[in-house]
Every structure is written in C-alpha cells, then in structure tokens.
Amino acid sequence: MKVDLWSGALIDTAIWHARSGDIAREFRYRAVHVALPLAALEAGKLPLRLDRPGLWRLRRSDYGWRDGRLPSNFIADQLRSAGLEHCAITLVTMPRGLLHGFNPVSFWLARDDAGLRAVLAEVSNTFGERHCYLCHHADGRIIVPTDRMVAQKLFHVSPFLPRDGHYLFRFDAGPGRFGAWIDWIGENGETGLQTSMTGRARALTGPALWRAALRRPVQSLVASGLIHWQALKLALRGARxxxxxxxxxxxRSQTRDEGERDA
Structure with a gap:
C-alpha cells in the first residue's frame, strides 16, 4: 500500500540543481525529509514532536512567524486570502539536525476531500531571511502534477542570480511520493536555473525515524555546506x-497559472 503524505511519512529525497546560461553547472545530493500532518504533530501523536530534543528536532521558531506560535495559526493565516484556511495541512520539511538547522525550502501542503488545493513554499536563504510563495489556482480547482504556476521572484537566494524574473512551480503530492519542481526564468525569458526535490514516501514510525536520524544526523549541515561549496565553484569559474x-x-506572494498575465 502506498504511504499517504497526510498520514505522516519519511521521504527519501533526491535534490537536483542545474544552472544554464553563461556558466552551466549542476549538482545533486540526497536527504530524508519528513511529511508531518499538522493536526497530529501539534497533538503530539507523531514520533517527531515540536520542541523536543533528539538527533532530529523540529522547532516552532524555525517556521512561519518564527516567534513560537503554533504552525497551524501561521498556515491558516496564509491560506485565508484564498479561502482555504480550513484545509488539512501536511508540512514537508528537513528536520533540524543535532548541531545545525537550515532548510532551503519547506512545503506546506493544503488539501480537502477532493485533492491538493494549495502549496505554500517557505523559502529561506543563508542570511536568515525567508519569503513565502502561495501556489494555488485562482478558480480554486485542485492542483495536479501537470499544472504549472508562476510567481514573480521577490526574494534574494543566490548571490549569482538577480532578484528578478519569475519562478515556475510544479508539485506532485502522491500518494506514495512527493515531488516539487521550481525553475527560475530570467527577464530574457530563458530558464536559468532548474531545481527539483523528489522521492518515495515510506511510513513514519518511531524505529524508521530513529534509523534515518542515525544515518543522517547532520544532513542540514551537509546541505548548507554543499550550497556554499557550489557557490565557491561558481565564483572560481568567474560567475558574477x-x-x-x-x-x-x-x-508573501501568490502565483498565477502559466500563460496568464501578471496582475
């Protein structure tokens, strides 16, 4: 039976970045993300609990308003403008490690009985800043894996890319898998960066979580280190x-469907 992300899951993810244009380069790495149904998380019914010590940790101050308030209050506020605040929520994220915590992007998945209605991509940079992109259809229809949604880039992430152009988002919320694709399209209309995070989902149990944490106790530190290592390589190759x-x-900003004009 395929694991439903809304029941809680471990996701064995493959992360891919590919830069094109003046300096073409790509890199890949692997990680384990968790899919956490928010109601069960806040009720303390999952193996991973809020603000508890462990090899992997989940802190309220790492998400949303980052002031210690419950995640459910944050995501309901973000979804209210789209009339989706009553959806069930699952948070897909990389837990904080033993010594370090850095999450390039976390995904808040919102669904009702019909299917996936919205995804809030909470993007963080290495300077401690964040921006949220709310991805949904203006007419409220469900999001399917072939749908593409566009948002203006408003947040500085990489020092080798300008803060302009657009992002193109695509999502696959399973069951049995998770996929997120985010491409950056420059002002010239060309795709300058492609990224993806994809993986199969398996059951989130206490023993499985413990084994994953033992295998990857510092995975967030590895992810941060790889980002800086790739930045150094780009600098040495003469990237601006x-x-x-x-x-x-x-x-916070909202998407539009691909092919629609900016509001």
Missing amino acids: YRSKPEQLDRT
Whole structure:
C-alpha cells in the first residue's frame, strides 16, 4: 500500500540543481525529509514532536512567524486570502539536525476531500531571511502534477542570480511520493536555473525515524555546506557575484497559472 503524505511519512529525497546560461553547472545530493500532518504533530501523536530534543528536532521558531506560535495559526493565516484556511495541512520539511538547522525550502501542503488545493513554499536563504510563495489556482480547482504556476521572484537566494524574473512551480503530492519542481526564468525569458526535490514516501514510525536520524544526523549541515561549496565553484569559474539587497517588505506572494498575465 502506498504511504499517504497526510498520514505522516519519511521521504527519501533526491535534490537536483542545474544552472544554464553563461556558466552551466549542476549538482545533486540526497536527504530524508519528513511529511508531518499538522493536526497530529501539534497533538503530539507523531514520533517527531515540536520542541523536543533528539538527533532530529523540529522547532516552532524555525517556521512561519518564527516567534513560537503554533504552525497551524501561521498556515491558516496564509491560506485565508484564498479561502482555504480550513484545509488539512501536511508540512514537508528537513528536520533540524543535532548541531545545525537550515532548510532551503519547506512545503506546506493544503488539501480537502477532493485533492491538493494549495502549496505554500517557505523559502529561506543563508542570511536568515525567508519569503513565502502561495501556489494555488485562482478558480480554486485542485492542483495536479501537470499544472504549472508562476510567481514573480521577490526574494534574494543566490548571490549569482538577480532578484528578478519569475519562478515556475510544479508539485506532485502522491500518494506514495512527493515531488516539487521550481525553475527560475530570467527577464530574457530563458530558464536559468532548474531545481527539483523528489522521492518515495515510506511510513513514519518511531524505529524508521530513529534509523534515518542515525544515518543522517547532520544532513542540514551537509546541505548548507554543499550550497556554499557550489557557490565557491561558481565564483572560481568567474560567475558574477551580486551583493545581497535589502529584503523587500513584502514577504508573501501568490502565483498565477502559466500563460496568464501578471496582475
């Protein structure tokens, strides 16, 4: 039987980044993410619990408003503008490790009985800033794996890419798997960066979580280190470095369907 992300899951993910244009380069790495149904998480019914010690940890202050309030309050507020605040929520994220915590992107999946209605992509950079992209259809229809949604890029992530252009989002929420594809399209209309995070889902049990944490106790540190290592390689190959601009006051934006005009 395929594991449903809304029942809780471990996801053995393959992460891929491919840069094109002036300096073409790609890299891959593997990690284990968790899919955490929010109601069960906040009720303490999952093997991984909020603000508890362990090889892998999950802190309220790492998500949402980052002030210790419950994640459910944050995501309900984000979904209210789309009329989806009553959806069931599953958080797909990389837990904080024993010594370090860094999550390039976490995905808040919102669904009802019909299917996936929205995905909030909470993107973080290495400067401690974050921006949320709310992905959904304006007419409220369910999101299927072939759907493509577009949002203006408003957040500085890489010093080797400008803060302009658009992101193209695509999602597959299973059952039995998770996939997220985010491509950056420059102002010239060409795809300059492609990224994906895909993997099979397996049951989230106490023993399985413990084994995964033992195998990858510092995976968030590895992810952060790989990002900096790839940045160094780009710099050595002569990629243009862009200083970090001041973060915009607007820290949440919404997508439109591919082919629609910007609002």
